[in-house]
Amino acid sequence: MKRAWHRDGGNQGPTGPDDEVGGIGHACPAAAPEAISQAGLRGTPMDLASETQARDAVVRRLRLHATRIRRDVVDMVTEAQSGHIGGSLSAADIVAALFFHHMRHDPADHRWPDRDRYVQSKGHACPVLYSALAQAGYIEHDEIRTFRKMDSRLQGHPCKAKLPYLEYTTGSLGQGLSGALGMALAARLDKNDFRVYCLMGDGEQQEGQIWEAAMAAAHYEADNLIGILDRNGLQIDGATEEIMALGDIGAKYEAFGWHVIPIDGHDPDAILDALIAADAAAGHGKPVLILAHTVKGKGVSFMEGSISFHGRPCTPDEYAIASEELRITREDAERALHDAGEPVPPVGREGVTARQRKPAARTQEAPA
Numbered sequence: 001m002k003r004a005w006h007r008d009g010g011n012q013g014p015t016g017p018d019d020e021v022g023g024i025g026h027a028c029p030a031a032a033p034e035a036i037s038q039a040g041l042r043g044t045p046m047d048l049a050s051e052t053q054a055r056d057a058v059v060r061r062l063r064l065h066a067t068r069i070r071r072d073v074v075d076m077v078t079e080a081q082s083g084h085i086g087g088s089l090s091a092a093d094i095v096a097a098l099f100f101h102h103m104r105h106d107p108a109d110h111r112w113p114d115r116d117r118y119v120q121s122k123g124h125a126c127p128v129l130y131s132a133l134a135q136a137g138y139i140e141h142d143e144i145r146t147f148r149k150m151d152s153r154l155q156g157h158p159c160k161a162k163l164p165y166l167e168y169t170t171g172s173l174g175q176g177l178s179g180a181l182g183m184a185l186a187a188r189l190d191k192n193d194f195r196v197y198c199l200m201g202d203g204e205q206q207e208g209q210i211w212e213a214a215m216a217a218a219h220y221e222a223d224n225l226i227g228i229l230d231r232n233g234l235q236i237d238g239a240t241e242e243i244m245a246l247g248d249i250g251a252k253y254e255a256f257g258w259h260v261i262p263i264d265g266h267d268p269d270a271i272l273d274a275l276i277a278a279d280a281a282a283g284h285g286k287p288v289l290i291l292a293h294t295v296k297g298k299g300v301s302f303m304e305g306s307i308s309f310h311g312r313p314c315t316p317d318e319y320a321i322a323s324e325e326l327r328i329t330r331e332d333a334e335r336a337l338h339d340a341g342e343p344v345p346p347v348g349r350e351g352v353t354a355r356q357r358k359p360a361a362r363t364q365e366a367p368a
Helices: 033-039 048-080 086-090 092-102 123-136 141-146 176-189 208-219 249-255 268-280 316-325 330-339
Strands: 004-006 010-012 117-120 196-201 225-231 259-264 288-293
Touching (some): 048 123, 086 092, 092 123, 225 249, 249 259, 259 268
Parallel strands (some): 117 196, 259 288
């Protein structure tokens, strides 16, 4: 059975066995009042107590989504005995916030012209994307078991020719930001207000094409482009600072004309605030980089900070430990589902349903 994600209704689908859930959700509420007032994205705010309750509810729900993504990642790579597990785990909280709260998208209409675009430039970490697509309802959840198998649509790097729900084929590192910039500029030509989110790895910041795109984005004032850098500090051959030091990567993007927002990439509150701030920057002529400091292998104790899990699967014993650490209990799920009954606004940027969304105001002051 397909689990469909609706911006106004949530992830609707069956749960798994009695001790674990297969899908988590219902409507995700809005962000904290101070962030909303700063961004100017919504009209009348709720009172402080209700807004705090709403934020707590969405954070609990996003943590559950991220855990389920991590469990799927471990399952996929272990079953295939091939794939990139560490960099998928480090990006799970970011992807959960985008797909299950912030981005405007509709699994029932993947060609909807007004949808936000998501480009995963670090294509080797595609298990995190495939899990999100399954949880959201774009593909059947059972399909993730075909990852990296012969004739599967879920290749080891995302291929749009095989999977039409993707915006862009990636895998050759450094190319995703250029494609995302093209989409952002096309939105301007079409007078459309969708946002383009590009998830990048830190190893690929060593590619020259990244900096060509960064320079072009600033030159053309692509303020509807939001880059998200998964800064876990490790790449296939070791630490980024040993292979080719990135130094103060945030300062480099600022020098290229970007607005940079550094965050803890595993804190849902920080991720949501950064996404709201990125929206507020629209109309002020600067692309945005969310510099997410993360831990490679996050969520599985023996994988965290380990370069060995850049691209190797678990052994049977390791898989058993990882599965237990990523176990989701029915009590956890029921608490999140109960949150859906709280009096909160519907999911989505600006607190409206996907197809009701109006263009964002372009008169706010840019974040400092």
